[in-house]
Amino acid sequence: MHRPSDYPSTLLWLLDETHVTVTAATALAILWTQSAHCAYFAAGALGSTVVTRIIKRAIQQPRPPPPPPSTKPAPVRPKRTYGMPSTHSTALGFYFAYMWPLLPLISSTMWGERAAVTTITVLTLWSRVELGYHTVPQVVVGTTVGVICAAAWKVLWESNPAIEMQLQSLMDTVRDRALSLFF
Secondary structure (H helix, E strand, O other): OOOHHHOOOHHHHHHHOHHHHHHHHHHHHHHHHOOHHHHHHHHHHHHHHHHHHHHHHHHOOOOOOOOOOOOOOOOOOOOOOOOOOOHHHHHHHHHHHHHHHHOOOOOOOHHHHHHHHHHHHHHHHHHHHHOOOOOHHHHHHHHHHHHHHHHHHHHHHHHOHHHHHHHHHHHHHHHHHHHHHHO
16 A cells, blocks of 8 residues: 555545545445446446456557656556556546436536536546656547447446346345345
8 A cells, every 4th residue: 555655745646546445435336225237337347447458458558658766756656557548547437427427417416426526537537647657648548448438338228128137136136145144
């Protein structure tokens, strides 16, 4: 675990840790809601990062060069994977594009929620470049891949109601069997 003091700023440390907080929040949302749609969403986000890793291996574009020694880079630089497209940006693009329409349409907090999601997304995308992990084109392409994957995943969900029924049945069965082990 990296300390905030290892980073140029506390904000960049927080943004660099979004993969942990977003993964934990998604897992908690699935457990809390026990919703097939929530699990389906998470599977799509994961799938979009797999697509990006395949694209990365095909393109094999390196990450940006390390920053000069006089700067204070994040402690995890340099990474050994390819940079194009950014996997982090793909996940962010997927989350943003899939979640935005699902936020309440009629609510006093609608714009607050949308502003929060937008701000977190934009700041985290910015941090990928600021920390030296990716170039701007790598972030833009990664985000675009995520948005395209989200659109396709949402069309698949909306065009096939059987997905929800089958996935919910599977989730209910797993939950019931897990509970029977303890009670």
